[in-house]
Amino acid sequence: MTDKKEKAAGTRAYEAVLASIEAELRSGRLNIGDRLPGERVLSEQHGISRASVRDAIRILDVMGLVRTATGSGPNSGAVLISNPAAGLSSTLRLHVASRHLPVADIVEARILMETWAASKAASELPINEPSLARARELLSLMDDPALDREAFHDLDSQFHVLLSTMAGNAVVSAMMESLRLSIMDYVRNSVTTDEQWYPVAKTLRAQHHAILDAITARDGKLAGRLLREHIEWFFIENGS
Structure with missing residues (x-):
């Protein structure tokens, strides 16, 4: 199902994640220091593959908007930062x-x-x-x-x-x-x-x-x- 939605959305499925995070930052539902949902949650939420979610997180990292850490502890995952x-x-x-x-x-x-x-x-x-x-x-x-x-x-x-x-x-x-x-x-x-x-x-x-x-x-x-x-x-x- 996800693959069909991604094909319909085009090759830049990760843009759905970027647009969603921007909207939530603007509305105040997300703030600097908040942790983003995991790959599985974001994948299901936007109807895209986990690979596309990872693409979005990598882009946010390069843009200076998230800090990522691997593992399963309290410091793992993607945390929102602001380093323009x-x-x-x-x-x-x-x-x-x-x-x-x-x-x-x-x-x-x-x-x-x-x-x-x-x-x-x-x-x-x-x-x-x-x-x-x-x-x-x-x-x-x-x-x-x-x-x-x-x-x-x-x-x-x-x-x-x-x-x-x-x-x-x-x-x-x-x-x-x-x-x-x-x-x-x-x-x-x-x-x-x-x-x-x-x-x-x-x-x-x-x-x-x-x-x-x-x-x-x-x-x-x-x-x-x-x-x-x-x-x-x-x-x-x-x-x-």
Whole structure:
């Protein structure tokens, strides 16, 4: 019976599970932390095979909406979580790799989000002191002349994501976190030798400190302008 229903529904029978979970989340019948029914229950409920149910759970896992664990104990099964950056990140990286999303568009999106976030963060009362302290720590680590390029790229992306989170907008934070690996990729691929890298790193360090100084001084307009110049300078000067 299930096979006939699945054939009638088409090849994407798992979409019935996704649509049902979305509806229950919207209505409040499901909440973060709740455990989803087992495969057998979902299979019978939607008239689809258990294989299709597993497909749906795997998709939700990749999207950052469930955490799965095997076994039969209290921690087994699929539990609803919310990690939007996880799904966005993997999707964006694949589309960037396919060249469907041009790097220039990623840069433009960064400028829109980061300049707004910097201006907002500088005007927040009270300013987020723990985040400021972490930003200073990241800059201190990046100031180490012995730091290799890969470590610098990782710290650099962390710094930019951190500044964006200081604005207090969960959507912007998730989008910036999702862009983090894509940002690392195009920065890494733009400067490939130490000879190229050393003067670039020196400029980046100075720009980072100036941006953080503007935020600390509560000058949102200056912080936004410096961030725009910083992102555009790297993109233009290094032929990304």
